[in-house]
Amino acid sequence: MKIKYTFLLVFSVALFTQCAKQSTPQGGPRDEDPPKLLEANPKDQSINIKPEEIVLVFDEYIKLDNPNKNIIITPRVKKDEVVTTALKNTVTIELNQELEDNTTYVFNFQKSVQDLSEGNPAENLKIVFSTGSSIDSLELSGQVNFYFPDKQSDFKNVLVGLYPENDTTDLFTAAPYYISQVDSTGQFKISNIKNGNYRAYAWNDANNSLKAEFKSEAHDFLKDTITIEENIEGAIFNLSQADLTPIRLLRSSFTNGSYDLILNKNAVDIKLENESLGKSIFYTKEDKRIRLFSDKSIPDSLAFKVKLIDSVGYQIDTLIYVKFPVNERKPEELTVTANSGKNFTGTMEAILSFNKPITKIHTDSLYIPLDSVRSIKIGPEMYYFEDSSMRNVLRLKVSIPDSTQSDVVTLTVADSTFQDIQLQYNLKELKANYRKIRPETLADLLAGRINNAEPPFVVQLLDNKDELKAEKKLIDTNNFRFERIEAGTYKIRVIEDRNGNGRWDPGNFFENKQAERIFYFKNPENSSTDIIIRGGWTNDGIIIEPSKPTGISQKKPVDNPSEDGG
Template sequence: MKLNNLIILLFVSLLAFSCAKQSTPMGGPQDEDPPVVLEMTPKDQSLNTKPEEITLVFDEYIKLDNANKNILITPRINKDEVIFTALKNTLVIELNQELEDSTTYVFNFQKSITDLSEGNPAENLKLVFSTGESIDSLNVSGSVNTYFPGRNDKLEDAIVGLYPLVDTTNVFIAPPYYLSQVDSSGNFNISNIKAGKYLAYAWQDDNNSLKAEYKSEAFDFIRDTITIDQNIDGIQFNLSKGDQNPIRLLRSSTLGSNYTIVLNKTPIEVTLENEEMGKEIFYTLGDKRINLFSKQVFSDSLAFNVSLKDSVGYQIDSLIWTKFEESDRNPEKLTTTANSGKSFYRNLPIELTFNKPIRDINYDSLYLSYDTASMIAISPDMLRFKDSLRRDILEINLLVPDSIPFETFSLKAADSTFLDIEGQYNEVALSANYKKLKTETLADAISGKIEGSEGPFIIQLLDSKGELKRESYLDQGNQFSFTLIESGNYQIRIIEDSNGNRRWDPANFEERRYAERTFDFIDPETGTKNITIRGGWKVEDIVITAQPKTGLRTNPN
């Protein structure tokens, strides 16, 4: 009897538990509707209001996605003081600060508010109100382009900002007064602007600080003051990176028997003046440092006039007294790297890079091998140092005739082939392989012209990964051509070398100088950068049109 009662009690308990348990109903259509605002306090387009708190009530439960980044508030307020709270179907924004008089405020929620169940974002949600008698209604719009875009760069991470001309801050110091997020197509629109004079900037806001970083973030600016007294359309920005900190000499000192100069950044131009330079003393350029090497010890200090220029154009000139003394410190071992893996046709360009200046070469153990028993001897007339004051990059140029019926060639250098300035030989033998291309596998030419720009030009042929394969310089005219090209997919980039220094120059913010323009070939049919070419082909009459310059492209409307 007791056993029967126990079984009945257990059955009733399980039945009660199953009835009490709640679960999400199975089936039914998925919720695809975004949350809809039922009530706003203050109301949209309100006048003469200075709220301490803003409330939005929705028709369903909501959640916030990174409100500090995704909710754009203009004009500028202290966002660190703002508190966003989402509870059930209500969003509360505590401002915790006094708003400006006679000012139109815009809260652009973008995609920061989603429904709780499916994550559908509220669409085109904005709140506009004024602390004065009227709503400011002026708009500024345009587009943003990126020079040398990185793989992780997204235009929708970029920001365009306006700073009042009377503002003492700028894009590197503080967030803008008005701002807009750039969309994935590179377009932007800033609305509800008060009439006045402004400075305009755009930047890749990778760290979500609402201001640009001197060293790491691409940026651009409009050089002239923009007077906004009517709607303006057609502002163009071209983002580019360039460390805006001026180059500085941090310290210099002896390092063993050598001398080192430490900098805050790596220069692109180095001038070292002393009568021993290129004779007894040579240098290498490393990451933020210049290393001076001497063949011999000098009893007295030597004076060097040092002139350095960085990538954005800043220059320093200094007088440095150096010492080259005896040292018990063991010299660093000599290392060698080669541009192995390169393909070539007839002319084989070999490049060897050393960690120290080279004093001597043993030509008996340096040669080009193309089978187990055959080789081409390397002679002094085939060699040149890329910079005679450095002697750390050795270029070997030789002709491989078509009469040699082999595809693979190997540069061989035995140990003790190279002697550096400190008396160290290479301890490891070098072997670098190169592939000779057959005539029938080569495309005849890629040629075309440049429109909408004036030279000189740097013309770069890139592979499908964006790596540089060939480069040419065009002093005059707008016609270009690359011949005898390996089959494959390519891109063409044009650099407008305005100052003729044969390199691309980024913007200089302090000097209000724009970055040199770059633009790519875009296939008008596919909208891509790719050019496919095969053996025996010619791709002619390519037209590369220059991108718009930074600035106001069209007249205000």
């Protein structure tokens, strides 16, 4: 009986204990305390050691958040051989490689170690040790910016890296020797650097590869090697994107009425030379394709000089031979689109775009109805082709009478208004609306000056959607002015147009050419880039100070003894 009672007692206690383990306590304060490091092997600031693994012990159970990305190890190690695990309250990093002699290593855990219950990250968790007799202590710090920032600049994937001067790798080929994650404001610091010469880069590592993609990831670099023999502050990087693939002509052939040049990327400058160009032969440009059209078949080869330049300065300069045989296939349909929805004051400006060069315009079916009786016939004096060698973009300028009652006018394009070089007509009617606004609702003037920089400039007025509303090219002056502007919120962007080509040029790392500097007007009181414009206003006091260019703006001063020797 006693044995039976003892068994029941033990069974009851075990059952109660098991049930208690399975339940979750209700209520109570939320755990907001981060894990605290109790023990590290090796200890922080250790010297003369070459550990095979790093072991960290915390005061509570922990978990790891993406350790391959979030644990930054400098100098560079073979990260694909590193194995990081978390078990209960212990993190173990198996290195699986020989460390370099006389080298200071930094394991920066950032927010990768978190408590198991709430995900609170351990704070300021970093282990530094040296395989030699001293700890390297030099630092490089500074700021990373974006030339084309989003509404909220996101720095979570931005890295800054150092490569030794004699290293055969760079930001596009391998992870850097020293690396730092940029904080949420764009600031960075690389610490425990060994005295030496380095090349410095920054990039937006969107794919977490620890190196940059030269086609798709924004990046920047210091043009010159930097010597780090004291702490350096004020390193500036300005990130922008550039496809560094050299432009190439992939193939060329006659296809359904046009001779097509197929490219691997778009050209920003196109120069074609042939005596018939602009007379009987015209061209259009599409995405990675240039199309040549002839108004008649040409069985013999025609020589065309072709010079194409891409956005980073690479070019094609070649001679091609073009034929226009009789086309047996039905030509593609002629299409027309308009920049509908634009506002105007006295003169309506419309843009019509076509997929093929236009050879004839029937003006009788191109008009603007004003009311049930009146309309404006669009005559040849009201339009022109943007490029006579292309004839696929038609610009119209039409004065609208003040007596027009409606605020909205409709450009009407009847079917068969336009004929293209292949004798095809537009088959569909097009109606494009444009809104007339009252002059008194416009701001009279927005003007100012660019300080501490030299022209030429391209000054751009952007709306609150970052769409370009107006642009001024300044050749030999720092003063700009925009007149008759719609009320709204704007920002002013300035391109420091070093080569005077009227557009922004990205950098080319392989030619050691940095991107042209871009900067914005910032309100000196609150650093906002927004400028609010109201009807009837005049603001001619805008002062734009340029942002810091890529480079080292200052060095941290070395402590010197006082003059009295104290």
